[in-house]
Amino acid sequence: MKLLKPWWAGGGLLNLTLLLSLAGLRVDLDLCLPPPAAALCEELLPLYSTRPASASSSFSASGDWGRSPQQLAKGWLLHEVHALGVPFIPRTSVDAWLVHSVATGDADGAHGLLGTSSAVEDSDQAAPTGGGDPRETHNSPLATEEEKVAEPTAQVRDTDGRGSQENDILKEKSDGVDHSSQHEENEEGVSAHAKSLQPARKDENHVTGAPDWEAEHITESRNESHLHWSNTSFSLEDLYLFQLLSSQPEHSLEGIPLEDIPPFLSSVNESVNSSARNINWSHAISHDVNLHEAMLLCPNTFIKDPAPRTSQAQEPFLQLNSHTNSEQAVPEMSLSPVDNQMNITSQDLLYDLDSNIFDGINLMSLATNFSPLEVTQHIEDLDSDSGLSLNSSYDSTSITKSNSSHGIYDGAVGYSELQSLRYDLGAVGGCYPEPHKHCHMDYRTMSGFHQDLGCQQVFHDHTYHLQPGVPEPTSESFTWSRKSQKITGCLENPDRNLSRDEQRAKALHIPFTVDEIIQMPVDSFNSMLSRYYLTDLQVSLIRDIRRRGKNKVAAQNCRKRKLDIILNLEDDICNLQTKKEALKSEQAQYNKAINIMKQKLHDLYRNVFSMLRDDQGRPVNPNHYALQYSHDGSVLIVPKELVTSGHTNKCPKGKRERKN
Template sequence: MKYLKPWWSDSGSLLHLTILLSLAGLRLDLDLDLDLYLLLPPPTLLGDELLLSGGPASPAYALSPFPASGGWGRAELLHPKGRERDPVAPPVGQLLREVRALGVPFIPCTRVDAWLVHSVAAGDADGAHALLGAAAASSAGGVGAGVNGVSQAAPGSGGNPRAAPSSPLAAGEEEKAPAELTAQVSDAGGHASEENEVLRAVDHSSQHEENEQRASTQREKSLQQKNEDENKVADKPVWEAEKTSEPRNERHRNGTDTSFSLEDLFQLLSSQPENPLEGISLGDSPLPESTNDGMNSSTHCNANFSQAVSHDVNLHEAMLCPDNTFRRDPVARTSQPQELFLQLNSPLTNPEQTLSGTNLTGFLPFDNQMRDLTNQDLLYDLDINIFDEINLMSLATEGGFDPMEVSQLFEEPDSDSGLSINSSHNSTSVTKYNSSRSVCEGASRSRSDLESLSHRDLQGAVGGCYPEPTKLCHMDHRSDTHFHGKFAFQPILHNHTYHLQPSALESTYESFSWPGKSQKIRHGYLNDTDRNLSRDEQHAKALHIPFSVDEIVQMPVDSFNSMLSRYYLTDFQVSLIRDIRRRGKNKVAVQNCRRRKLDVILNLEDDVCNLQAKKETLKRERSQCHKAINIMKQKLRDLYHDVFNRLRDEEGRPVNPNQYALQCSRDGSVLIVPKELVTPGQKNENQKGKRKSERRN
């Protein structure tokens, strides 16, 4: 990551230059740089090794929130905290001069940088002087007005929606940007002399700022009036100009393309006498002499770059550009997909062939630090946008697009495939991914395998490390504004180690529709690794379902339906996904059911034990009661006999207990009654009591 450190961190500049953006910048224009910049996360998320701008003392900056006053207004570099001017920030003009002196193509990666360079290159006196004046004011401790709408006003950006979250400016002020940009773009007719003036003005001190600004403003106004009729197209907003049917390079040739690109910057820099970039060729297309003559006209300026490198392209096109010239034509774009990616891949082994047929070896006078950057790192960082711009799943359905080619394009002998190098933003770990070799095996795969190979970038969760279901950011990575950050900077632990043999794949593909037979089949062909996977996981892997089984099963029904609708899935895949979900749900339900059933059984067993214990207790209590009753009966009998032994009749003879009985009356008195006079009811009760007592005994 050392190559991503700020170039001159000591100065605390906003400007930073990376090899990635330098190399990519050869083909990308300003808006894409901004786009890349906007893709970058806050420095705090990346740690000290990935400071985006500024140095340790000023890791980040914010634009002044002050509203524009009369066009561009002025800008100063502020700390994000406190809205205070950064005391360590050098003048912007000084920074630009340093860039030019170092002879490295300056790629504006921050908004202030972008606008500065844009305004300078476009010959915008107001904008340039506003910025330069802001820089001077910044160095002098002054306070200026802010530049508004930088994010949306980026040339050719078309209003990058991702700019909004990252912009420190108020939304209302950002809306002014397109109009302001239009004004600036319309003036970007390439006034080389004016640009030189502006560049020279960069070197001026703050004391000369106002005079120079006024002079530039006057020149700018005059030139604006002069070229007003010639740049009708440029009066349109950039995003509207993008929609015109006129090809981009045609507009370049016509001198109507006013968007600023790195080539503009390069030419701007190379126009300086001391610029070491002087004389560097941009490509096979013969550069007009204006490349070195200081850009005498806007026509030359734009025509040169249109022939060498197209302007205002996105990274997608940059990746797909087969030659040195960007093509807006989708047919041309898709006609040579392999060459396009191979072109990006080629620097891995031969950086000088980065631009095929283009003599760019001298373009970038990389210093040693920059040379340390490996091409894998470059590709890796570029890959962030590869997946942002390229919907492989959609491309896979287009005719003429062979996902296998894509996979091969990213291949290199000693590194991971291009599809998997995106798995982590840590460029140093790129070489750790060695799963790309198996992609080569796809040459012998079945058609179904090839068709679904493009999903591999998304299917890593299947059989691998599954992301949390709540982090289904990839469900709609095109619309999720948070996707880029997560996707780019969170390591996605894709597992690309599984690769079914063609026979196994076919067997799985054929058997997945018959679950009853699949289990028998799967054990016949699966290797040890695949046996660790469940059947659904194997099926999902075979059909390249871009989701893990856990995701399919656990995601909410809304997300599930949204997933099915947003992704291009074949009927087979949809059916399989639904089956997986159904089976997964049922599997969990069965487990719960059996768990509950087991709990019920255990509870019943506990109840039985409890009831048995209670029964025993009751038995013991009953036995104790019987014993007590018998004791009482025995005592009663003893008392009965004792009473009769003591009784005497009128003649003094003992009373026979068989003829008489004791009867208790209601008033508590005890009477001696002959048994013949005992009522039948009393007899029955007495007999029942006797029988019961006999049975109990």
């Protein structure tokens, strides 16, 4: 996205505000934008206003062009966040954000955030239909931890001690208590605002038609989290997006002339006003939804089951809330979510995450002085690392890329840019299979963000480039034809060193390394799948990666084992052959001995016959007679014909010789 201005560059407040309003979000006059969001909106609105149809091609894969203007704006905005490389949202991020919205905004504002569907408006209070699954937050064992997350923030805000009401709110949510009667208290305190939201949550259950939403499966919330363009209410990604976009509390919409509104928005405004879901623009920009505060209060809830916050993690936010100079607070505010998320991730997964990652991000969060040009360049570089095009020129390449990316993400949106950067650079990739290598990458990356801190040399590793010509996997089967792989090789793809699964994981922005996925214990693996906000496609890919990875190891072991068996058999053959030779030699020796014995016996025989004499004193011919031993030890001279016929006892000569 060429036009993306650097962080903290300011501007874009009006555009974002209008865009949010267009999307049905009511914006506080004090709403301020983080520079990326401002820049994003500055870019989005002109593009959207000038070429909604053509530009929409990049996210038209979702179909329905009969959507309302706010849907279009919302979809377009989210799409562009996609293009930024935001891979996914840990599931609790938006849930917790909702909690903070409850704590910070009034009911109307919260409703504006949660949804503007006519069906919802028909009900008592607005309720989100596609906004993820906030119910799970309060009906799972995780709910208590959500409360832990929300509690300190409420304490910060409500110095009069009413912050603890949030816990009550959360409990009442699950109880389905109707607080619509407390609308009058909205202006009195945060908690009252929050309570008035509860019917919306209650209605949501009716809208989704899930009476027993405790049994709601994770996959359902995943599906709900996807971008449903036909759905007028905001999804979790939407909410997260706005959370992402809101952190700079100093701009205001006051005094902005209507002429500044792009023509498209004006027309959209008309159409919106004429639609069933009217948006009162004056109302839209006057409600007290302070996204900045919401941002401040929920930055540590990027995952479904956040670990209890440490005092170390809370402290920055306490300080931030006390800041009067938002200029100084902005960097920390915007970056701290990443920081907290990282810490929580490490606590939750307990898996191969080096604290250096967090240190690097902490350093980055401390950086306050950025060179816009450098940062812009860095963002572009990082984006190029991620393989996603930030080019806003909408050439065919970028559109194609956006299309494919959008299709792949399948609704997985909402994540801090830094988070995506971290994962882009370190989470996936066989080139950096070891955690410390990931950290190394992060450090090098982060150094570009705060060169003032002494890291002058910026290294950019483009190992993770995806060649535009390489078709990205677009189906669950991830059929990788030989042809495409040859093309990949011919193009000298820097990702060539990556395994196919690593490339797939990178393409889908899987926030874990392949090694992690494969070697992770099954419990951690399952908890990871349920804790993180992953699309079905991502989950499927992760499971396939795990299966293939384990099978690969099994195949290697099997082959090794087979080879060992073969080698052992060869050794056995050799040993047997040696033994055979020895036996042959032994047999030869025995045969030789036998022959010697035979010869001796023959000689003895001849010798005996030479001493024999018949009755006439003539020598006995050994050719005609044989010696035969009788049972009593006597030796008889028997004619051979009798010996061969078996008549041993019949001695024609009747001659019995005594043994000499």
